[in-house]
Amino acid sequence: MTEPGRRHNGGWTGLTRRRFIGHASIGGALIAASTRFGPMLATAAPGEDDVSILNYVLTLERLEADFYSRGVEAGAVQGKALALVEPILKHEEDHVASISDLIEEFGGELEDDSFDYPSGIFDSEDRFLEAALELEELGVGAYHGQLKKISERRTLDTLVAIAAIESRHASALAALQNADSLPAPLERGRPRSAVLKQAQPFLGA
Amino acid sequence: MKMMHRRKFITGTMITLPTVAVHLSSGVASAQRGEYKNDLEILNFALVAEYFLSQFYREANVGLSSLEERLVADIGADEDVHIASITRTLQNLGEAPVRAPAINFGNALSSRERMLRFALKFENLFAGAYLGAAGSIQSRDVLVAAAGILGVEERHAAVIATLLGAPAEGGVFEGSLQKPATKDQVLASLKPYIKGAASAADDAAVTL
Numbered sequence: 001m002t003e004p005g006r007r008h009n010g011g012w013t014g015l016t017r018r019r020f021i022g023h024a025s026i027g028g029a030l031i032a033a034s035t036r037f038g039p040m041l042a043t044a045a046p047g048e049d050d051v052s053i054l055n056y057v058l059t060l061e062r063l064e065a066d067f068y069s070r071g072v073e074a075g076a077v078q079g080k081a082l083a084l085v086e087p088i089l090k091h092e093e094d095h096v097a098s099i100s101d102l103i104e105e106f107g108g109e110l111e112d113d114s115f116d117y118p119s120g121i122f123d124s125e126d127r128f129l130e131a132a133l134e135l136e137e138l139g140v141g142a143y144h145g146q147l148k149k150i151s152e153r154r155t156l157d158t159l160v161a162i163a164a165i166e167s168r169h170a171s172a173l174a175a176l177q178n179a180d181s182l183p184a185p186l187e188r189g190r191p192r193s194a195v196l197k198q199a200q201p202f203l204g205a
Numbered sequence: 206m207k208m209m210h211r212r213k214f215i216t217g218t219m220i221t222l223p224t225v226a227v228h229l230s231s232g233v234a235s236a237q238r239g240e241y242k243n244d245l246e247i248l249n250f251a252l253v254a255e256y257f258l259s260q261f262y263r264e265a266n267v268g269l270s271s272l273e274e275r276l277v278a279d280i281g282a283d284e285d286v287h288i289a290s291i292t293r294t295l296q297n298l299g300e301a302p303v304r305a306p307a308i309n310f311g312n313a314l315s316s317r318e319r320m321l322r323f324a325l326k327f328e329n330l331f332a333g334a335y336l337g338a339a340g341s342i343q344s345r346d347v348l349v350a351a352a353g354i355l356g357v358e359e360r361h362a363a364v365i366a367t368l369l370g371a372p373a374e375g376g377v378f379e380g381s382l383q384k385p386a387t388k389d390q391v392l393a394s395l396k397p398y399i400k401g402a403a404s405a406a407d408d409a410a411v412t413l
């Protein structure tokens with residue numbers, strides 16, 4: 001197990017024990033802040049935008065589930081990699097079910113998806129795992145990119161809990177193949193257009 | 206397992222949340238679950254958890270391999286970024302961040318295996334705590350930031366579980382959805398290590 005240099009020298013940032021300003025002005029500021037907390041989001045058409053967001057992430061979850069399912073079936077992964085991929089496949093199937101349920105509870109329509117794969121991707125464990133990591137990181141970016149747009153609390157709760165697991169998948173897969181398992185200190189969102197563009201090689205026409 | 210170099214970042218630029226104060230009004234329809242009074246309490250509670258992990262990794266001189274040392278340093282540096290991010294958010298909201306409590310990790314740092322198991326336990330617990338609190342967060346920006354931290358705690362857990370050689374399900378993974386942890390669960394787990402864990406959290410509440 002060798003390891004090349006990382007982003008920084010591993011030193012602590014020195015930010016942990018900074019001295020903070022006192023409490024003098026807190027009362028007033030807090031009251032001002034409190035009055036601005038948490039107005040309910042008016043939803044003229046409840047869940048309509050959420051359904052669109054849910055269908056978008058459903059596409060990605062279905063893609064992951066289909067990709068892993070085909071990979072396992074084709075014998076693309078063996079041994080240790082297979083042991084990791086099997087539960088991931090199960091998780092993706094659960095995510096598909098959770099998201100589908102939510103769409104239906106909101107009275108939305110499940111959209112159709114079709115998938116396509118770069119040729120030979122199920123013939124090589126390295127290529128398969130590389131693509132798996134790419135899809136997981138794509139999912140992480142996709143979820144975090146939608147959190148500001150969601151209307152319903154239930155949608156947020158579900159997607160935050162799923163996004164967390166996508167992060168875990170990504171790091172587990174990265175660790176398995178000597179890639180970067182800790183790419184950043186905070187997850188960051190990516191816009192839908194960028195995610196779908198990158199996913200294009202996996203999505204049918 | 207080796208690690209490629211991570212994207213370079215300048216501490217303090219990407220982690221600030223300057224829009225929080227401005228966009229408080231873009232709140233999320235709230236589900237009052239009663240566990241936390243408001244976002245400020247959640248932020249200060251999270252800060253205690255981040256202090257706890259940061260100090261733990263800093264003290265983790267337990268005969269780790271050089272790879273493990275580097276990963277632990279990176280994980281610890283992430284916790285420091287979380288501390289800075291939460292601190293700044295609190296300051297933007299006009300709230301004083303709580304100070305780091307005095308912590309004694311006891312024999313959790315007496316061996317590599319104990320250290321890694323302890324780290325895994327608390328990464329999992331705090332990930333659950335972020336999720337448990339997320340449902341009570343009212344500010345959209347605070348929620349987005351908390352989710353961004355939560356994902357990284359999940360990554361830490363996956364890396365540490367891998368170092369431990371843990372099985373996939375029930376080790377590296379704990380099911381298809383993160384399970385929320387309650388404030389009381391977190392307090393009970395911190396109690397043996399933080400002198401007056403409850404009062405540290407009370408301090409957070411008192412400042413409100």
